[in-house]
Amino acid sequence: MLFNEIVRLSAEHLWLVAIAVVAATAIAAPSAVFLTRHARARRWTLGAVNIVQTIPSLALFGFLLPLPFIGGVGKQTAVLALILYALLPILRNTVVGITGVDSMVRESAVAMGMTDGQILRDVELPLALPTILAGVRIATVTTIGTATIAAAIGGGGLGTFVFRGIAMADTKMILAGAVPAAIMAITADEVLEWVERRFSY
Amino acid sequence: MAALVEFRNVAYRVGDRDILRGIDLSIEQNETVVLLGRSGSGKTTLLRMVNRLLEPSAGEVLFAGRRIADQDRFRLRRRIGYVIQEGGLFPHATVAQNIGLVPKLEGWAEERIRTRVAELLDAVGLQPHVYAARYPRQLSGGEKQRVGIARALAADPPLLLLDEPFAALDPVTRFEMQQHFARLSRAFGKTALFVTHDIREALMLGTRIALLKDGRLELVARADEFPGATSQEALAFLATVTQSVTSNHDA
Ligand SMILES: Nc1ncnc2c1ncn2[C@@H]1O[C@H](COP(=O)(O)OP(=O)(O)OP(=O)(O)O)[C@@H](O)[C@H]1O
Ligand SMILES: [Mg+2]
Numbered sequence: 001m002l003f004n005e006i007v008r009l010s011a012e013h014l015w016l017v018a019i020a021v022v023a024a025t026a027i028a029a030p031s032a033v034f035l036t037r038h039a040r041a042r043r044w045t046l047g048a049v050n051i052v053q054t055i056p057s058l059a060l061f062g063f064l065l066p067l068p069f070i071g072g073v074g075k076q077t078a079v080l081a082l083i084l085y086a087l088l089p090i091l092r093n094t095v096v097g098i099t100g101v102d103s104m105v106r107e108s109a110v111a112m113g114m115t116d117g118q119i120l121r122d123v124e125l126p127l128a129l130p131t132i133l134a135g136v137r138i139a140t141v142t143t144i145g146t147a148t149i150a151a152a153i154g155g156g157g158l159g160t161f162v163f164r165g166i167a168m169a170d171t172k173m174i175l176a177g178a179v180p181a182a183i184m185a186i187t188a189d190e191v192l193e194w195v196e197r198r199f200s201y
Numbered sequence: 202m203a204a205l206v207e208f209r210n211v212a213y214r215v216g217d218r219d220i221l222r223g224i225d226l227s228i229e230q231n232e233t234v235v236l237l238g239r240s241g242s243g244k245t246t247l248l249r250m251v252n253r254l255l256e257p258s259a260g261e262v263l264f265a266g267r268r269i270a271d272q273d274r275f276r277l278r279r280r281i282g283y284v285i286q287e288g289g290l291f292p293h294a295t296v297a298q299n300i301g302l303v304p305k306l307e308g309w310a311e312e313r314i315r316t317r318v319a320e321l322l323d324a325v326g327l328q329p330h331v332y333a334a335r336y337p338r339q340l341s342g343g344e345k346q347r348v349g350i351a352r353a354l355a356a357d358p359p360l361l362l363l364d365e366p367f368a369a370l371d372p373v374t375r376f377e378m379q380q381h382f383a384r385l386s387r388a389f390g391k392t393a394l395f396v397t398h399d400i401r402e403a404l405m406l407g408t409r410i411a412l413l414k415d416g417r418l419e420l421v422a423r424a425d426e427f428p429g430a431t432s433q434e435a436l437a438f439l440a441t442v443t444q445s446v447t448s449n450h451d452a
Binding site for chain 2: 102104105107108109110111112113114115118123126127201
């Protein structure tokens with residue numbers, strides 16, 4: 001009975017995290033590429049995203065609740081908040097990965113007559129890939145943790161146990177949420193680290 | 202014979218600082234012009250204006266008789282081989298992929314690229330079956346430099362630009378590479394602009410030597426006549442050669 005619910009909520013949790021991380025990557029990676037080409041926009045954007053990161057997650061959920069359309073109690077608000085949190089590590093790592101490409105390598109790419117698009121696709125992105133993937137890994141592990149709080153605004157997932165446990169002062173119930181979440185985080189970390197190594201040159 | 206490259210009254214300014222002023226220089230077909238000068242004299246800056254990594258603040262540069270400012274910069278660059286220290290090789294690409302890069306950009310067929318890569322590896326003294334599949338991190342500095350030269354030669358460009366290509370090598374390897382380069386550029390009939398601050402290298406490899414001092418051309422002379430030059434900076438460079446000979450005798 002409890003076991004079935006653990007499986008169900010774990011799946012829900014994983015789904016929440018997957019959507020958030022995939023969406024955050026889809027937003028952050030192209031934005032980061034744009035930012036590597038525009039120094040001023042880069043300072044502003046990284047600053048703004050940094051600020052979002054410093055808002056305590058519960059407070060952020062609170063801020064989003066009253067917003068029309070996207071706000072309100074429910075999954076979409078939770079996912080939105082998780083996306084906002086996942087943006088920074090991916091954005092920052094992509095920028096660092098690309099701007100960190102050896103200037104001699106970039107110079108010789110330009111000097112050999114590669115276009116900006118070719119340099120991005122064939123030089124910068126492949127060289128930055130391990131760093132970008134590290135950003136995705138950090139975002140994933142963090143999101144698995146943050147997603148437990150999403151239950152407070154109806155996001156579901158393993159946080160459901162945690163909040164129920166707190167309300168009922170039931171340690172076992174809290175653990176039923178916390179332990180699977182921890183296992184999930186450690187597993188994700190290992191798997192993504194393995195992927196990262198595979199794409200290092 | 203028409204000049205392959207021509208600088209006409211070229212200047213380069215950053216803010217209100219003149220880095221290069223009034224440069225007039227031409228590079229004829231099949232000659233190696235060495236740009237000699239102290240650190241900071243503007244050699245790299247001048248070199249980088251030929252393939253439009255930098256644009257002159259005044260004056261113009263011609264390549265094959267046409268202003269480079271009017272030429273498509275990507276096509277121009279693919280016709281000019283460029284060699285820098287340690288080669289600037291792509292760390293994520295094999296030796297073969299590094300060398301085949303410009304031919305690939307130019308749309309050559311796979312088979313033709315493979316043949317060309319093997320031919321070039323042979324030409325720079327690296328056995329294709331040993332080196333083709335290696336990554337740059339698996340090469341010594343000297344081997345990287347050879348690959349860098351092979352890469353610059355890949356699409357058979359009419360002009361080579363080299364910026365202190367051998368500076369990071371040990372003296373013996375450097376000497377071997379210099380001789381190798383001299384042979385190669387004769388064999389391939391290459392025109393080259395070669396930057397160095399090493400007078401011996403300049404004398405050994407140059408058809409002519411262009412001496413830069415504080416962003417101005419102090420002297421352009423044939424390499425065999427350079428030792429007789431009397432300008433102040435030329436004497437300063439020549440002194441480093443005679444000086445080291447003298448100290449050898451003292452020892
Ligand atoms: N973008 C820049 N902004 C300001 N100063 C510059 C810039 N690029 C070059 N300089 C200056 O121009 C001068 C010439 O630089 P350059 O790199 O051409 O010298 P070099 O002769 O190649 O020296 P080295 O032998 O040390 O490589 C130097 O004083 C350098 O500080
Ligand atoms: Mg230089």
